[in-house]
Amino acid sequence: MKKIVASGKTIEDAVQNGLTELQVSADRVNVTVLEKPSKGLFGLIGARAAKVELVIVPAVEQEKASEPAVAAEAVRDPLHETERFISEVARTMGLDITITRNDSKEGLVLALSGGGDLGMLIGRRGQTLDALQYLTNIVANRYSNSHLRIVLDAEDFRERRRKTLEDLSDRLAGHVIRTRKEVVLEPMSPHERKIIHSQLQNHAKVKTFSKGDEPNRRVVITLK
Structure with missing residues (x-):
């Protein structure tokens, strides 16, 4: 045959x-x-x-x-296929990584660690990590019967970025109060815009809103 x-x-x-x-x-x-x-x-x-x-x-x-x-294709484990995809991307970039699973309120976190420059996987302000996270969710849900939400992290970048944005929000709020002029931030992902909005939602003197279309949607901080 x-x-x-x-x-x-x-x-x-x-x-x-x-x-x-x-x-x-x-x-x-x-x-x-x-x-x-x-x-x-x-x-x-x-x-x-x-x-x-x-x-x-x-x-x-x-x-x-x-x-x-x-x-018919054999049934494949979605998380196994997802981690295999991430490892293949990392190897292509010359990186040997370890993937750790952690549950969070935002979804399943796949934390990447290992030798080499993981900054290559993070990219400028996390843009490469966000792109890889987007593709990772496509792979995960291709093999899953129910919707999976995967959050990709490397070297605790997500937490460090959150703290940076919260500090930036407070500084810019002070600037708006002093100058009485609104501030328009650079384009951000929906997740990062949410961090800004959450940080200032209960502020006594300023408020926030978003304007523009994706991928150039921006947060505006202005006086109440």
């Missing part, structure tokens, strides 16, 4: 590449999906092609079925 493993950008491409190599039509093979495609971080890091196995159907079996059968 002849069989091959073929790959491509999509499952359809992988199947077509396999059919071309075998020089047969689609009704002559059984197809098993081995790996779904993944674009990887920013479409570059950790990218993975689709991979399928094609088995030529014996003549007797071919008479019983006129269409190819796609075997």
Whole structure:
């Protein structure tokens, strides 16, 4: 029984590449999906092609079925697949990391630690970490029957960033009171804007609101 493993950008491409190599039509093979495609971080890091196995159907079996059968994928643990994805991205960046799971009110926290410069995974003001967190949630929910909320952290960046934003909020509130002029902050993620709003929501003299469209939505601090 002849069989091959073929790959491509999509499952359809992988199947077509396999059919071309075998020089047969689609009704002559059984197809098993081995790996779904993944674009990887920013479409570059950790990218993975689709991979399928094609088995030529014996003549007797071919008479019983006129269409190819796609075997069902084995059930995969969503957290295992998520951690595997993160580790692959880290290895691509030359980092050897350890992942620790912690529960929080915001979701399941995957804390990254290890040797090397984890700052590469964090990026400027956490932008790389946020992008990786976004992709991590896509991977987790691809394999989960219920919605998962994953928070990605590295070297306690989330807590350090929260403290920085809270201190910044207090300083800028004082500036607004002294100058009696509103302050417009730089564009921030929804999570970081929420930190600013929460820090000043009970302030006696200033208030906050957001303006603009994503990804350039900003917090404004002004007098009440």
